[in-house]
Amino acid sequence: MSTISVIGAGYVGLTTSACLAHLGHEVICVDIDQEKIRQLKQGKIPIHEAGLPELVQTGISNRCLQFVVGAKDAVASSEFVFLCLPTPQEEDGRADVDALLSVVNQIREVVSPGTIIVNKSTVPVGTNTTLATAIRRDDVSVVSNPEFLREGAAVTDFLQPDRIVIGANDSKAGDRVAQIYESIDAPIVHVDPASAETIKYATNSFLATKVSFVNALAAVCEAVGADIDAVTAGLGSDTRIGPRFLQPGPGWGGSCFPKDMHALVRIATDAGYEFDLLRAVISANEQQFERIATKAERLLEGDLAGQNIALLGLTFKAHTDDLRNSPAIEVARRLAKKGAILRAYDPMVNSTSDIPSEIEIATTIENAVNQADLAVVLTEWPEFASADWPVLADLMKSPRLVDARNLLDRDSMIELGFRYDDLGRT
Ligand code: UDX
16 A cells, blocks of 8 residues: 555546555545635536546545545655646647646655656657656656546556556666556556557557548448448458457547647657658548538538538547537537538536537537437447437438447338438449
């Protein structure tokens, strides 16, 4: 059992705190937001993560998880200080590490000798060295320990990871960090810090590339008369490729892929290599948004002006309430620009606060499709797959649907009388 401070109570910090407490460590989760800490102390979780409320509640009841405002008091009694802070994308694509430097400056005088700072934030390659220099303490090490947590599956991904990456110059420090995870059954990849930082960007960029590849392949399947589900079944059975992240969709989004892709391009350019392959993937992703809008246009005989379109799904993927860089919003903007009138239903979105003004929010799927000229499935919510489509078809002015997630059964929808389009299925 170790004493651990986790600085930052966001998606990563909160999941890390609750899971480390679950592993038997004594954890203090720190944030600067007093209201957030007040809510967390009462077990109220501001994010939608399966299993997280239960872990937080258990941690609080077992007194191995507490929440405080401000880092100074917490770190003094900690053997490890995890940094789980935002590293937002700057205009030029670089990740902004100011939050990490600010915390390092705050805790420099109070961390105990032998403390290890463990950086979980996604940072430009070389930041480990920057932080080690900034702490100005020979008796404090900095280790890189990137996270691979998917939103909506963060607890599972933390407790059952494919691997744990530890980037350390000092092998003793690396081994001490590895011990934190000793009850997790997963290989530990010990590397140098720069490689650990690069692994994080490489993973997200490769996954985004895989998604864009399958989206482009779906367009090829449409052109040559092949079926994308059959193709990806054959493709994914190759163990060098694997079946996951081969699901066509409206494009990739979220708070990580876009940011990390631009950051890696920028890191490479700064280092003298033009990562044109990733630039092409970013551009292909933009084209995918356009491709979905064009499919809608085609089903409405080429003219969207004044047409009522029901958007089914706004979040960047199912099982989250996150709208950040959502492909659904990107497609909606393009439809609105072509003159469409938009009404959206998403089971996790009931306020217009983070939604473009062109989109009206419906409280049910029925309200969204009522009198619509066309519907577009943009997020793969199970609720849309199990909806009563015969009823919905009757509510629509005319049953037309673009299934941008290949969520529905093509033949059944056509049998219901839908003019139906999807991605690469025959
Ligand atoms: C991602 C990484 O998976 C995670 O390891 C990292 O720590 C954070 O970034 P997340 O942003 O939650 O996690 O989303 P993810 O589940 O990876 O999906 C990213 C985007 O790709 C979403 O827009 C999703 O809809 C899309 N996607 C994913 C597809 O279109 N098809 C797929 O097969 C998989």
